[in-house]
Amino acid sequence: MKVIIIGSTHAGTATIKSILKQHSEVEVDVYERNDNVSFLSCGIALTVQGEVKEIKDLFYSSPEILKDLGANIHMNHEVTAVDNVKKTVTVTNLATGKTSVQHYDKLVAATGSWPIIPGIPGIEDNRIVLSKNYTHAQELINYANDDRINRVIIVGGGYIGTELVEAFNVKGKEVTLIDNQPTVLNRYFDEAFTKNVHELFLSHGVTVETDKTVQRFESQDDAVVVQTNDGSFAADLVVMSVGFRPSTSLFSGKLKTTPNxxxxxxxxxxxxxxxxxxxxxxxxxxxxxxxxxxxxxxxTNAVRQGTLIGYNLMAPKIKYMGTQSTSGLKLYDLTMASSGLTAAHARELGMDVDSLTMTDNFRPEFMSSTEPVLMSITWDRKTQRILGVQLQSKYDIAQSANAASIAIQNRMTITDLAFVDMLFQPWFDRPLNYLNILAQAALDKANGQ
Structure with missing residues (x-):
């Protein structure tokens, strides 16, 4: 059997490893249009600010490693067409320009995504850049270390945008964050949490401009001027970080897709x-x-999905469990983590939910130190099933989002989480873990107490 894999970042790399582990007899051909595999773009901001010293450390695999596993790796090769009736792909060798047609028995689409580039007038200025791949990372690192670059504007206040804000701020740049939403991290956290991030940025000298839509860019000799619906801002460098869209044009009209x-x-x-x-x-x-x-x-989704393909290549064996979109973020000394829906997003979707936000210390006050944890839980009003949890503290609460993820995955209720067994040791938590305390408060609210 011949399997062709298109793409070899996280999903592609995981698929290669899983298929060859489960089915060593399968012929695996991989076509990657870049000259590298497995680049961890989540580490770009960490490298920009100097936390990660060597950009090469953001690669966890290589073409050579994958070849040693038994895959036929074709770097700098782009798949330009897929015929799923004839079961062929058309491939262009980007180094030579030569084109060939290759047959497959099974095909894996690991074609990834690309940053959304809005059709804003003036966006062609080469001082307006993206943050996605190895090439972008190298450019951003160079800009961060360039004394001629002083004013940096980040457009987009999601995870990548906010991390880049901190990174350039730590490097001594004058940073402005522009976002068209009412708050930063709007889709990930409710207002009580995002307000703290806003204030944290201000305390570090970052300018935060929310509820502002970029309307055009004006190129000047010494600056790019970002014109919004409410004011203009000049910069030496603009980083666009307004989201991603799937790279699936190869399969347009051939496979079922969502509207995007x-x-x-x-x-x-x-x-x-x-x-x-x-x-x-x-x-x-x-x-x-x-x-x-x-x-x-x-x-995380990409690696799990790619690994599952190896198990399910010949026959259905292991089901995809889905996701809660569990994620974490550290900005300066503040740790944030979430799993599932925010209350605001759930209500936008028309769901009948309730939520509760509270603060409690992560461990007893009799300890030499402790830290408050801001936490929120959202649940279905009718079934009391947990739909989302958010956490924020100077204490590292990130792993608790994993516990919340399991609770949501297993359709646990606020009653379940209120009384589920968790350890008590004064170094780590109170007699009731803060997730227990949060869920018990939610249960009291649901019961009108």
Whole structure:
């Protein structure tokens, strides 16, 4: 059997390893249009600010490693067409320009995503850059270390945008964050949490401009001027970070997709063509809090999905469990983590939910030190099923989001989380873990107490 894999970032690399581990007899051909594999773009901001010393450390695999596993790796090769009736792909060698047609028995679409580039007038200025791949990372690092670059504007206040704000701020740049939403991190955290981030940025000298839409860019000799619906801002460098869209044009009209073009897969990572599997940023995830498909491009989703393809290549064996979009973020000394829906997003979707936000210390006050934890829980009003949890503290609460993820995955109620067994040791928590305390407060609210 011959398997062709298109792309070798997180989903592609995981798929290669999993297939060759489960099915050593399978011939695996990989076509990657870049000259590298497995780049961790989540580490770009960390490298820009100097936390990660060597950019090469953001690679966790290589073409040589994958070749040693038994894969046929074709770097600098771009797949330009897919014929899922004849089961062929058309490939161009970018080094030589030579084109060939290759047959497959099974195909894996790991084509990833690309940053959204809005059609804003003036965006062609070469001082307006992206943050996605290895090339972008190298450029951003050079800009961060360039004394001629002083004023940096980040457009987009999601995870990547806010991390880059901190990175350039730490490097001594004058940073402005522009976002068209009412708050930064709008889709990930409710207002009590985002207000703290806003104030944190201000305390470090960052200018935060929310509720502002970029209307055009004006190129001047000594600056790029960002014109918004409410004021203009000059910069030496602008980083666009307004989201991603799936790279699935190869399959347009051939496979079922969501409205934004993300490939729809079943529980075994098969697309609407059972001989074509898909994983990673090109795929719509099964989002457990809503029970619907959603577009959530995360490396964690990509690795899990790619690994599952190896198990399910010959026959359905292990179901895709879906995702809660569990994620974490550290800005300066503040740790934030979430799993599932925010209350605001749930209500936007028309869901009948309730929520509770509270603060409690992570461990007893009799200890030499402790830290408050701001936490929130959202639940279905009728069933009391947990739909989302958010956490924020100077204490590292990140792993608690994983516990919340399991609770949402397993459709636990606020009563379940209120009394589930968790350890008590004064170094780590109170007699009741703060997740227990949060859920018990939610239960009191649900019961009108």
């Amino acid at each position: 073009g993300a490939l729809i897969v079943n529980d075994y990572m098969q697309t609407s063509d059972p001989d074509i599997f898909a994983a990673g940023d090109s795929v719509a995830v099964h989002y457990n809090p809503t029970g619907e498909n959603a577009y959530i491009p995360l490396a």
